[in-house]
Amino acid sequence: MTLTADSPASPYGDLIPPLTKVQAMAEANRCLYCYDAACVRACPTGIDIPAFIRSIATGNLRGAATTILAENIMGGTCGRVCPTETLCEQACVRNTAEERPVAIGRLQRHATDGLMATATAHPFTRAPATGRRVAVVGAGPAGLSCAHRLAMLGHAVTVFEARAKSGGLNEYGLAPYKMADGFAQREVAFILGIGGITVEHGRRLGADLSLEMLRREYDAVFLGIGLGGSNRLNIPGEDRPGVEDAVAFIERVRQADPAAPPAVGRRVVVIGGGNTAVDAAIQAKRLGAEEVTLVYRRGRAQMGATAWEQELAQTNGVVLKTFAMPTGIGPDGVTFEHTALSDGRLAGTGLTFLQPADMVLKAVGQTLRADALDGLTLAGGKIVVDGGFRTALPKVFAGGDCIASGEDLTVQSVQDGKLAALSIHSFLTA
Amino acid sequence: MADLTCTIAGIRSPNPFWLASAPPTDKAYNVLRAFRAGWGGVVWKTLGEDPPVVNVSSRYGAHHDTERRLYGINNIELISDRPLEVNLREIAEVKKAFPDRAMVVSLMARIEEEAWAGLARRIEATGCDGLELNLGCPHGMCERGMGSAIGQVPEMVEQVTRWVKAATRLPVIVKLTPNITNILWSAEAAKRGGADAVSLINTVNSIVAVDLDAMAPTPVVDGKGSHGGYCGPAVKPIALNMVAEIARNPATAGLPISGIGGVTTWRDAAEFLALGASGVQVCTAAMTYGFKIVEDLAGGLSNWMDDKGYRSLDQLTGRAVRNVVNWNDLNMNFSAKAVIDPALCIDCGRCHVVCEDTSHQAIRIDPGEGRRLFTVIDAECVGCNLCSHVCPVPDCITMRPEDTGLPYVTWPQDPRNPLRTA
Ligand SMILES: Cc1cc2nc3c(=O)[nH]c(=O)nc-3n(C[C@H](O)[C@H](O)[C@H](O)COP(=O)(O)OP(=O)(O)OC[C@H]3O[C@@H](n4cnc5c(N)ncnc54)[C@H](O)[C@@H]3O)c2cc1C
Ligand SMILES: Cc1cc2nc3c(=O)[nH]c(=O)nc-3n(C[C@H](O)[C@H](O)[C@H](O)COP(=O)(O)O)c2cc1C
Ligand code: SF4
Ligand code: SF4
Ligand code: SF4
Numbered sequence: 001m002t003l004t005a006d007s008p009a010s011p012y013g014d015l016i017p018p019l020t021k022v023q024a025m026a027e028a029n030r031c032l033y034c035y036d037a038a039c040v041r042a043c044p045t046g047i048d049i050p051a052f053i054r055s056i057a058t059g060n061l062r063g064a065a066t067t068i069l070a071e072n073i074m075g076g077t078c079g080r081v082c083p084t085e086t087l088c089e090q091a092c093v094r095n096t097a098e099e100r101p102v103a104i105g106r107l108q109r110h111a112t113d114g115l116m117a118t119a120t121a122h123p124f125t126r127a128p129a130t131g132r133r134v135a136v137v138g139a140g141p142a143g144l145s146c147a148h149r150l151a152m153l154g155h156a157v158t159v160f161e162a163r164a165k166s167g168g169l170n171e172y173g174l175a176p177y178k179m180a181d182g183f184a185q186r187e188v189a190f191i192l193g194i195g196g197i198t199v200e201h202g203r204r205l206g207a208d209l210s211l212e213m214l215r216r217e218y219d220a221v222f223l224g225i226g227l228g229g230s231n232r233l234n235i236p237g238e239d240r241p242g243v244e245d246a247v248a249f250i251e252r253v254r255q256a257d258p259a260a261p262p263a264v265g266r267r268v269v270v271i272g273g274g275n276t277a278v279d280a281a282i283q284a285k286r287l288g289a290e291e292v293t294l295v296y297r298r299g300r301a302q303m304g305a306t307a308w309e310q311e312l313a314q315t316n317g318v319v320l321k322t323f324a325m326p327t328g329i330g331p332d333g334v335t336f337e338h339t340a341l342s343d344g345r346l347a348g349t350g351l352t353f354l355q356p357a358d359m360v361l362k363a364v365g366q367t368l369r370a371d372a373l374d375g376l377t378l379a380g381g382k383i384v385v386d387g388g389f390r391t392a393l394p395k396v397f398a399g400g401d402c403i404a405s406g407e408d409l410t411v412q413s414v415q416d417g418k419l420a421a422l423s424i425h426s427f428l429t430a
Numbered sequence: 431m432a433d434l435t436c437t438i439a440g441i442r443s444p445n446p447f448w449l450a451s452a453p454p455t456d457k458a459y460n461v462l463r464a465f466r467a468g469w470g471g472v473v474w475k476t477l478g479e480d481p482p483v484v485n486v487s488s489r490y491g492a493h494h495d496t497e498r499r500l501y502g503i504n505n506i507e508l509i510s511d512r513p514l515e516v517n518l519r520e521i522a523e524v525k526k527a528f529p530d531r532a533m534v535v536s537l538m539a540r541i542e543e544e545a546w547a548g549l550a551r552r553i554e555a556t557g558c559d560g561l562e563l564n565l566g567c568p569h570g571m572c573e574r575g576m577g578s579a580i581g582q583v584p585e586m587v588e589q590v591t592r593w594v595k596a597a598t599r600l601p602v603i604v605k606l607t608p609n610i611t612n613i614l615w616s617a618e619a620a621k622r623g624g625a626d627a628v629s630l631i632n633t634v635n636s637i638v639a640v641d642l643d644a645m646a647p648t649p650v651v652d653g654k655g656s657h658g659g660y661c662g663p664a665v666k667p668i669a670l671n672m673v674a675e676i677a678r679n680p681a682t683a684g685l686p687i688s689g690i691g692g693v694t695t696w697r698d699a700a701e702f703l704a705l706g707a708s709g710v711q712v713c714t715a716a717m718t719y720g721f722k723i724v725e726d727l728a729g730g731l732s733n734w735m736d737d738k739g740y741r742s743l744d745q746l747t748g749r750a751v752r753n754v755v756n757w758n759d760l761n762m763n764f765s766a767k768a769v770i771d772p773a774l775c776i777d778c779g780r781c782h783v784v785c786e787d788t789s790h791q792a793i794r795i796d797p798g799e800g801r802r803l804f805t806v807i808d809a810e811c812v813g814c815n816l817c818s819h820v821c822p823v824p825d826c827i828t829m830r831p832e833d834t835g836l837p838y839v840t841w842p843q844d845p846r847n848p849l850r851t852a
Contacts, residue, residue, distance in 0.1 A: 029496045032822050035779030036795075057496060096776040096801075097823060 011286035012258040015177035015312075016106070024110045028057035031102045034093060039104060042091035044406060045072040045415045049088060053107055065115030066123045068108055073148045074141055074414045076116060076187050077170050079109030081178045082411050083275070085308040116186065122193040127154035129196075132428045135160060135218040137205045140168020141410045142224030142400025144191050145417030146424075150222075151196035153425045158218070159197060162204035168226055170410065172251045175279040177286065179254075206372025215395050220424045223373075223383065223391070223398035224417060227366035227408070233271065237329030238362075246270065246280035246363035253283055261287055265359025269334050270294045270318075271326055272363030274304030280361045281318040292318045293355055297325040297339055298346060324353070333357040368402055380404060388427075389420035397424055432735035433742040434728060436470060438686045438708045439601040439626035441560045443470035443532035445728045446699065446709035446743055450690050451475050451536035451562060451605075454716045456510055458520035462527065467721035468728065471532025473603075473629075473711060476509035476564045477517055477553065478538050479545060483508040483570075491638035491648035491655075493664060500718050502662030502692075504638040506649060508570045509538055514552070522556040533557075534603065538564040538576050546590055547597035554598045561600050563590060565616075566607030566632025568659050578632070581607040584619035591623025603688060606630040606672075608665075613672040617682045628676065629688035629711060631669045633659025662714035666692030670705055674754045677706025694718075696730030703743065704750035762844045763836035766813035766829040768792070768806045774826040777801040781817035781827060789816050 019027065031053040039049045047068050055064035068075035084090070084105040092101035115123065132155045136143045139161035147157045165171050170184040192199070203209055205225065214221045230245045232238060242265065256262050268284040270277050273296035281294045294313060296303055299322050303310060314320060324336035325348065333356040338349040368381050377384040377392040382404040389397045399405065399416030406412040436446035448471040449455050449464055456475040464472060485508055493502040510517055525533045535553045539545035550561055565587055567577030580586045587604065594602050604620035606613060608631040620628050635657055637647045647655030669691025676682045689707030693699050694715040702710050715723055740746045770781070770793075782793045782804060792810035796803040806817075818827040842851045 026497070032778045032780060034777075035783035037779070038777060093776040093778045 010258060011253075011261055011283070011288075012176045012180060014180045015175075015282070015316075018113060019103070019106050019110045024056055024107060027103050027107055028053050030094060031057070032093065038091040038093055039088040039102075043088045044409070044411045045078075045418070047071045047075070047108075049104055052111060053102065053104070056107055056111055061111055061114040062119065062123075064111035065119075068112055069115075069123060071418075072411065072414050073145055073191055073418075074170075074187065074410060075108055076112040076183065076190075077141070077174075077179070078411045078414065079105050079107075079112055080183070081174055082409070083306050083309070085306050087411070116190055122190070122195075124152055124194055126152055126194060126196055129156070130154040130428065132156065132219045133158065133217075134220045134222065134424060134428075135214045136222045136224060137209070137214070138162075138168060138224035138226060138400070139166035139188075139199055140224055140226050140400060141170060141413035142226070142402075142417040142420075143168070143222065144188065144224075145414040146222045146224060146397075146399065146421045147197045147417075148191050148194055149418050149421030150424060151194050153421065155196070155219075155425070155428065157197045159199040160203040160205065160209055160214075161199055161201050162207075164201055166199055166201070168224075172254060173247055173276075174254075174410075175250060175283050176254055176258075177282070178279075206369075210372065211375060211393065211396065215393070219395070219428055221396045222417075222420055222424065223396065223402060224400045224413070225369075226401045226413075228369040229367040230362070231365040231367055233326055233362055233364060235326055235328050240329055240331075242358055243329055243360040243362065246272065246276050246361040247366065249280055249361050250276075250283060253287070263287075264289045265357065267291045267333075267357050268293070268359045268361065269355050269357040270361045270363060271334070272296065272365075273298065273302070274363060274365070275306075275309055277361075277363035278305045278309045278313045278318075280363055281313055282316045284359070284361070285317050289359070293321055293357075294318050295321045295324050295326070295334075295336060295355065297323065298341065299323060321355075327352065329360055334360055366401070366408075388423040389416065390423070390427075395427075432732045432740060434470075434732055436709045436743055438688055439560060439603055441471070441532050441534065441601055443709070444530055445470035445724075446703070446731075447724050447727050448472055448532060448534070448688070448709060448711045449716055449721075450711035450713040451564065452713040452717070453507070454713065454721070457512065457517075458524050461520075461524050464716075464721050464724075465524070465528045465531050468724045469531070469721065470709070470728075471534065471559075473562050474517070474521055474533070474535040474558075476536040476538050476567070477514055477549065478509045478576075479540075479549060480514050482511045482513055485511050486651045488649040488651065491658060493638050493660075493662070500662055500714070502638065502660055502664035503714055503717070504633070504636045504658035504660045506569050506651075506656050506658040509536075509564070509567065518552060518556050521553075521558055525557050525559075532559050534560040534562050536562040536564050536605070538567070538571060541575060541580060541586060541590070543593045546593045550594045550597045550600075554600050558600070560603060560626075561594060561598065562603040562605050562629060563594060564605055564632070565590065566605050566609075568607065568609050568633055568635045569657060578607040578609055581605075581616060581632075582610055584615045587616050587619040588623040591620050591625050595624040601626040603627045603629050605632055605690075607632045608668055608672060608691075609635045613675055614679050614682065617676045617679070617685070621682055621685050625685070627686035627688060627708075628682075629690055630672055630676075631665065631691045633661045634665050634668060636660035661691065662718075663692045663694050663698075666694075666698060666701075670701060673702060673707055674705040674751065677748060677751045678754050693727075694723075696727050696734065699727060699731055700734060700746070701750075703746045704748070705754070706748045706751050708743065708747050758841050760840065761838045762841055762846075763834055763839050765832040765834050767808050767811045767832055768813065768815075768817050768827050769830045770804050770806060770817075770827050771825070772798075772803060774823050775801070775804055776823055776826075777804075778822060779804075780820045780822065784820050785817055789814055793817060 033050045052064040052067040088104045089101040136159045166188045167184040264287040268289045270281040338351045383398045399420040400413035434445040451473040455472045489507045565581030571577035572579040604625040687707045689702030690711040785793045821827045
């Protein structure tokens with residue numbers, strides 16, 4: 001692979017650099033310390049944003065981080081990957097005053113990085129042991145958040161994780177330029193630092209574990225298994241060499257040795273319109289692809305990727321094409337048919353074009369793998385839970401991407417895990 | 431174009447901006463740069479009798495705002511630490527090079543007539559335009575019986591002024607210390623002694639910050655600190671009040687005033703002038719930004735005067751003095767209510783929480799469309815102004831005077847006053 005002169009020094013470096021201390025001070029001082037602040041109402045985890053920003057402004061970095069982590073134990077990841085432009089920063093009143101919100105996400109990263117770099121002890125202590133044992137399935141954001149809160153409340157937690165590493169999509173799915181310097185694993189170690197949590201890797205529900213067995217051996221079970229399957233395009237040529245699922249591609253990049261990044265095609269086509277598509281496209285570009293084209297079947301406004309992400313793709317040299325759906329993949333590339341929206345319904349126009357490609361990345365959504373979920377109610381491809389994150393099975397709770405709580409985002413999964421832990425706690429102590 | 435020429439105690443300068451007696455005026459090098467930059471005059475850094483004093487390291491402490499701008503500094507510096515002869519020679523040279531600028535020289539001596547008179551005579555020989563008596567330095571010199579040790583005792587202020595007036599034909603400005611209980615006592619004493627003008631304020635006694643690692647006040651000198659003199663934007667309110675007190679006091683009314691303390695912008699200068707000063711002196715702002723600020727000080731003042739129709743400084747000087755009254759002369763029947771402009775409001779909620787937590791529970795929040803709607807409950811609002819001060823958006827909250835139909839009634843006349851006189 002050859003890197004052109006304007007390629008980044010490393011495709012594994014931060015795309016958005018951390019704030020310097022001076023930048024953080026200046027930015028923190030832009031916060032108005034709003035009352036009942038709009039930004040807090042817009043954060044799924046409800047972090048006391050004005051409080052933590054004020055702490056940064058006064059030089060109390062550890063206090064700032066503790067305020068964040070009290071509500072969101074993955075504040076570090078969220079400060080890096082949250083689509084703040086649709087969450088907290090979207091609501092910030094500085095948008096009204098100056099058309100530029102306080103950079104809440106970057107400040108959050110500044111505070112949590114500061115704590116993780118300097119703290120010698122975990123910021124939270126465990127309540128006295130309750131003697132209760134909880135099984136958590138899946139060591140992703142939902143599972144780890146749930147485990148952490150349960151441990152804090154004094155319960156003993158065993159996490160069963162199918163894969164070799166903890167972190168879920170933090171480790172395997174998020175683009176490397178968002179999670180530079182092995183952050184996902186540093187954060188896992190930090191979270192487990194509270195104690196009382198054992199993680200068993202290579203333990204898959206559905207293979208060597210069953211819900212029945214977990215219900216028998218534990219006082220409660222939490223399912224944070226995410227969405228393990230990928231949607232198919234169901235078009236001819238989908239299984240040709242060079243055609244790959246975008247999540248699998250990102251995983252390959254994430255797990256490669258940064259000194260030997262995987263090779264990419266010269267001309268890459270990414271199919272899809274969500275943040276996975278954008279991440280895969282930018283990543284391919286950063287790995288040295290000459291042309292990266294992201295093709296989405298509807299318009300920019302309907303894309304799952306936010307306007308900011310779309311812009312990021314473009315400023316990183318990705319070409320966006322809209323209103324085109326793939327109809328087949330051949331040796332020379334992908335054939336697309338132009339589409340149009342009429343009365344809200346998408347239809348082909350009959351006009352086609354060939355988008356040349358030697359690598360095709362599919363990013364058309366993840367699905368729940370329901371094989372080991374006997375006894376649970378599913379709806380719309382998700383596990384059904386009630387307001388207390390209880391599933392149809394007694395003692396079994398669920399949260400994160402595998403339920404329909406909000407958007408499929410890290411921050412939402414962390415919130416689900418936290419609230420489910422509180423619900424499990426009241427169930428265990430009732 | 432407004433005429434900015436300025437006369438205080440008979441000393442003329444092309445504009446009212448003088449550099450106060452301090453490091454910026456300690457030697458020819460600085461003063462020449464200042465004059466080239468456009469300053470109307472200087473008060474040369476205080477001269478004393480030889481041998482020169484010795485200064486410590488370090489000398490300045492800082493008070494920053496949240497954006498690391500300087501609110502104020504304090505210093506534990508003494509008077510000029512250069513030989514008298516050198517200073518006198520340079521003063522003469524600079525005055526010759528810039529004859530149109532005001533060259534005032536600050537001095538300080540033991541409380542003995544010959545010490546003051548001798549120094550004054552030697553300074554007069556330089557050809558300078560006037561003298562300023564430093565009766566205010568609050569650190570170091572006062573422990574030697576000088577500076578504020580003199581300035582805090584009205585009898586000594588009067589005595590020293592008289593000695594110097596008798597020794598020289600030059601105009602004498604008496605620089606007052608704010609570290610007293612009533613500025614009028616020293617101002618009146620200076621006038622009795624024959625002062626041609628007063629200048630104020632010198633620095634305010636302070637510990638500006640504590641170094642929490644060294645556990646000592648800043649500036650830290652080998653592990654220890656001392657109280658120092660505070661100056662800069664933070665002291666302006668103190669200075670304005672003292673200037674106004676002298677300007678409206680019958681015994682000192684008409685005594686020319688050189689306003690000092692926190693002058694940073696032309697607006698600050700205009701405020702000092704409005705309260706009775708004939709010119710201003712600047713130290714910290716120059717030490718913070720350099721001499722170039724004089725361009726905006728003079729240009730801004732001149733433009734504003736043009737806009738307002740003031741053609742010369744004397745039309746402006748003292749304009750606000752008649753509106754400075756004692757509390758007992760305020761109208762008890764006046765009423766203003768806060769009014770929030772919903773179009774400018776950005777929904778930060780700060781007005782609500784401060785009124786709710788610390789004032790009169792007068793700001794209501796309603797859901798509103800998209801943004802919350804903040805409204806003042808007139809019946810509860812006492813017009814205290816707090817909300818308008820905390821609102822981050824200029825002019826979003828205004829205070830609207832209410833037509834009560836009631837007459838101007840002062841507290842001594844108010845029926846609610848159990849001790850009323852009328
Ligand atoms: C490519 C990509 C990019 C993304 N980018 C962003 C982004 O920038 N910002 C953002 O906020 N969100 C992003 N998301 C979404 C975010 O990653 C998810 O919402 C979040 O990780 C969901 O957390 P989870 O804990 O529910 O599931 P996961 O993170 O998927 O974790 C589930 C865990 O359970 C394990 N597991 C699954 N099944 C079993 C089983 N049967 N037995 C045992 N263990 C099992 C898995 O190995 C995994 O470790 C992205 C998602 C993808 C796919
Ligand atoms: C470092 C420093 C040294 C000073 N030295 C003197 C001095 O020698 N004589 C004097 O009369 N005032 C001295 N002052 C006081 C200033 O002349 C001035 O009165 C005071 O700083 C307030 O003005 P400002 O707010 O513009 O700085 C000094 C001030 C500073 C900061
Ligand atoms: S809305 Fe913006 S300004 Fe207000 S508290 Fe939140 S971050 Fe600060
Ligand atoms: S002026 Fe004072 S009392 Fe009136 S609304 Fe504002 S803060 Fe409340
Ligand atoms: S302080 Fe000003 S901007 Fe903020 S809510 Fe009140 S009126 Fe609106």
